[in-house]
Amino acid sequence: QKEVEQNSGPLSVPEGAIASLNCTYSDRGSQSFFWYRQYSGKSPELIMFIYSNGDKEDGRFTAQLNKASQYVSLLIRDSQPSDSATYLCAVPGSGGSYIPTFGRGTSLIVHP
Amino acid sequence: DVKVTQSSRYLVKRTGEKVFLECVQDMDHENMFWYRQDPGLGLRLIYFSYDVKMKEKGDIPEGYSVSREKKERFSLILESASTNQTSMYLCASSFGLEKLFFGSGTQLSVL
Numbered sequence: 067q068k069e070v071e072q073n074s075g076p077l078s079v080p081e082g083a084i085a086s087l088n089c090t091y092s093d094r095g096s097q098s099f100f101w102y103r104q105y106s107g108k109s110p111e112l113i114m115f116i117y118s119n120g121d122k123e124d125g126r127f128t129a130q131l132n133k134a135s136q137y138v139s140l141l142i143r144d145s146q147p148s149d150s151a152t153y154l155c156a157v158p159g160s161g162g163s164y165i166p167t168f169g170r171g172t173s174l175i176v177h178p
Numbered sequence: 179d180v181k182v183t184q185s186s187r188y189l190v191k192r193t194g195e196k197v198f199l200e201c202v203q204d205m206d207h208e209n210m211f212w213y214r215q216d217p218g219l220g221l222r223l224i225y226f227s228y229d230v231k232m233k234e235k236g237d238i239p240e241g242y243s244v245s246r247e248k249k250e251r252f253s254l255i256l257e258s259a260s261t262n263q264t265s266m267y268l269c270a271s272s273f274g275l276e277k278l279f280f281g282s283g284t285q286l287s288v289l
Contacts, residue, residue: 074218100277109268109280154221158275164209164228165236166278170220
């Protein structure tokens with residue numbers, strides 16, 4: 067069974083700092099990875115996805131994938147209090163299954 | 179704008195009641211999901227449907243059933259609600275292996 071592991075946190079960073087969120091996965095065959103953000107009391111929404119090794123940047127967000135080490139990370143530059151949320155890492159289904167595997171999420175707190 | 183709509187945002191039911199949670203998506207997605215989310219436990223899959231009338235059990239199907247009579251609608255049924263089913267219920271849909279679109283969630287309280 068595929069596993070996706072995340073540190074539950076909370077990760078606390080000061081405003082303006084870089085927040086680094088990490089995720090490891092067990093299935094070496096995983097090809098793509100998603101990062102969802104979930105504000106308290108709200109539903110998850112996709113903020114980043116990455117398919118290939120290396121970095122992918124979108125505004126203040128950078129996703130980094132290292133398939134050899136089986137980890138994917140999300141960096142948030144110039145963190146803002148509005149970034150305070152839980153960040154969920156997910157691996158899509160594989161082997162004929164459309165069921166994704168989610169990590170339990172890392173809680174991020176950005177304090178002014 | 180894509181939409182997954184859950185019928186109720188908050189719901190309060192009594193122990194033993196039959197509860198229906200409805201979810202409708204307007205994106206013509208084949209895949210639909212029901213999750214529950216509890217503090218510290220993350221998202222747990224209850225049921226998944228990949229086509230009309232087709233379903234698969236997820237990680238925690240006990241005490242739940244589902245119905246998918248039309249492609250756009252996926253219903254979660256609690257046959258006899260119990261207090262340990264108090265939770266946030268999230269419906270989602272997707273196309274193939276693409277991202278999930280989530281509804282706004284239903285916070286169910288069983289008293």
